[in-house]
Amino acid sequence: MTDKTTGCPAHDPGKAYDPSKEGAQMDFKARMSYGDYLGIDAILSAQHPLSTAHDEMLFIIQHQTSELWMKLALYELSAARQAIAGDHTAEASKMLARVARIFEQLNSAWDVLRTMTPSEYTAFRDDLGQSSGFQSWQYRLIEYAVGNRNKAMLRPHEHRPDLMERLTAELARPSLYDEALRRLARLGLPVPPEVLTRDVSEPWTVNEGVTEAWAQVYRDPSAHWEAYELAEKLVDFEDYFRRWRFNHVTTVERVIGFKRGTGGTAGISYLRRMLEVELFPELWRVRTIL
Template structure:
């Protein structure tokens, strides 16, 4: 008897009572009908789809980091590490999303820029949740969403919950590292500020002769995330500078000046400064 299926046996099922199982699961027909360009310029479609793809990556990365934060809270480091590591290629793919629109000339961008109106990326609720998970909290960033009760409520909840880094520092404390009480019991709705004793704790972690310890591996995956977030912010800055120079941004933002300020921010700061003392 042959181990190879016959051509007839290999033929996929092509007849379904309703929509295909693929459509039912992926809902591709919904995704591919969400693009509604507002100008006559054919390049606007690339800008619109690229932006929507970024929103999907934000959604996935927020899911991973929320999973990691919950696992860290219950001292389940393997589950947290798995989620954090999954987010690395997802962040890389998010950064690659800039490629279709990264080299727009000012004339090309201006051809459909008016379609954005007052719209701006800083108004993205899902990206704001991503930033909150990194510890970059700001109650003022809820204001643009007050007209959307669901988004506002989700962001308000995310604002008041510990960030991934808050949960990491809680884990370090439970592992016997000296994390100060004012850090462990700080108001999680406030932006995280670096602390010298947290830097000292990471210094001790990295000075461990066992460079394959689980805490060193945790520190390294967080450093990978921080680097990729920096690359995301920097790529955004460069793409914007190419497309519009130093003109004011949409939505009343300062454009490049705003993005330069964002790109200068360091995620998980003590992980970087501690390396100078190991």
């Protein structure tokens, strides 16, 4: 039977729907399935709670999914940096917009974790040993890639030569912010020469000349539209990144108060100090002088 109005097969509410009758593939003995393509079995078998506490599964999955989102963020940041270096800023802007949305997803993950109470976390916290989120090498790589290059934070990864090689290689490359400023210079904006020739492995320090270069962009956006759009994409990303850090602080305080972190950090005071770190400081200071 067909529906006389639409010409489509009519649905009989009394019969179970069989999508194969409309051409859906149902036999995957010799074909790649959804699970095969995505490696679902490997992902779903990667949770290994060390206690009998009900909420440990939440804790594991929340952090595992965050690492997956960070993997995508690194993928997009790397491509954006390469695009800026090649003067393809429009493409980079799209990628940076995606990274901002990735951190919006990461922010939402804290809402789920906050459903765990202090009593529930205490039931398995000792089983974590010395493991801690600040040991995430992907998070460290994100910070290094965008410009927060604190070499002291290499030390938690010294037990893994492969990770040390990857992190030190990142420190040798111009950061996302370095590449953005180099692009500004190629666009004719007055980026100080010492910024363009600096040792990129060293932490960024605020430069008044860079603030003034951004000020020129913001005072006449139509004349500097490419740089203006790039600036706002960088600010968007850092805005979401700051929110992620803030939500981290409030979640930890809600769950463990002012206890020390499992990895030995000072806990809340350490996380609050991280809130003070600026990735693109001149882009925030320029707002004051306009």
